[in-house]
Amino acid sequence: MQRYGSYHYDAVKKSGQTLDSMQDAAIDSYGPANQTTTITNHHINLSAAAGKVNPNNPLIPKKWHLKTVPNYTRYAAFRASGAQYMLYQGNTVNIDSPSTFTFFSTNMRKSNTLTRPKGITVIGNRFTSRNIDYPFRIFAGISDPYTTNGITISGNTIQILGTINNYYRTLIEVHEVPITVNGKPSYYTTDLLSVTNNNILTKNISTLVTGASISKKDTLKLLFLNNNTLNGKTYQISRNYIGTTLKALSYKNNALQRTIIWNADETKTKYIRVTNLFGKAITSEIALTKTKNPTITFKTKLTRGSLIKIQISEVKGNYTNASTVFFKVP
Structure with a gap:
């Protein structure tokens, strides 16, 4: 990320593709081979560059003669795309940068083999950031009722000292994934998300979980909220495209x-x-x-x-x- 982010921008720009952003993670598990994996007791720490943007971003306007510095290359801690039966436990994350994108995201893998995330548990970790775009992002997760079920975020301490920069100022955003088959769009939603026993420390939050939908239909079928706190007080707020919430x-x-x-x-x-x-x-x-x-x-x-x-x-x-x-x- 520190070395190649501006080169990634160059490659996308020259190819004529739509520019979005680059958020490869510190620990990045990608693809159907990433199954039944435990990631525990790691320390992800960006302290040497505390308060500074990713150094690749100022390089981009110099080369392409832009008037502003794009927030193109951003930091992420964990990414689990196409991963299943994953346990993230006892890890410590501290990313203090205006270029912080996410603590944790999971998405389906669409290349070659379509693999959707399931059986993923994020438990007992400590996450700290000053400003962050999307603390947690969930895409197209499925359930397995016979083993670990759905996506679980539980027992974590989450501290955000500055602002949450997404539209709803939500801690966890659940998205659908659009897929076009024979010219017709279809949408992959998430079956189940459990959010329990988390300790959230921030003054800049509007909702705990938000369903973000392109199709204007439910992006999350079932949400389970229990015993979450915000600055020491019970906090169980969810909104938008969520089918059923258990509280x-x-x-x-x-x-x-x-x-x-x-x-x-x-x-x-x-x-x-x-x-x-x-x-x-x-x-x-x-x-x-x-x-x-x-x-x-x-x-x-x-x-x-x-x-x-x-x-x-x-x-x-x-x-x-x-x-x-x-x-x-x-």
Whole structure:
């Protein structure tokens, strides 16, 4: 990045392609061979150039006679494109630069073999930046109900000293990916995102999770929010193109309760049940329809400290392709 960013700009400019930006990451896992990988206890630190732009960016206007310095070459910590069953744990990231793009992003790999991200867990890390464009970006993630499910961001400490520069000032932005087949566009969405137990420290945030959609349809089917805090206070705000959001999960007096938020354009009936860790049903199935009463209750006796699964399906009695949320009984 420090050595070749301006050359990348030159190559794209000369090819006639549309200029966007370059954000190769410090630890970059790309392609279908990146599976079942643990990235733990690394230190990504940009302190020698604290507060300075990427040195490639001032080189670009000199060569191309531009009036302003483009924010073309930007820093990223982790990128997982086409990666599956990845664990990012116990890492420390400190990128103090106006050219900081993202802490973590994951996307589908479209070249040669189409591979979509799934089973990715980002847990127990510390992220620090002054200004940043998109702290976390998720594209086209899919679920695997039999193992680690969807995309999980949990138990991280995230500190942003300056500004979050995206439009909604959101911590996590979920995008769809447009694909054109036989002249017709189709869109790959994300099945499930779980955001739990994160400690966020910033004064410049408007929403925790935002769905960003080109098609104006849901870009995230199911969002699970639980026990996130902003500057020490509970913070569970999401907005835009998210089909269903599960919030405020609690268990007391042999009752498991949850709050469900429906997207304005959601019309489908969904079905929900609770199982043990091995998939055996603990409760009967409940049909979820859009209602003014957002809280549902399962009357069931659960063991403190046990791990259970909450499954949501759009097919009655069939949970093969369900979105599955893991929950530890308090």
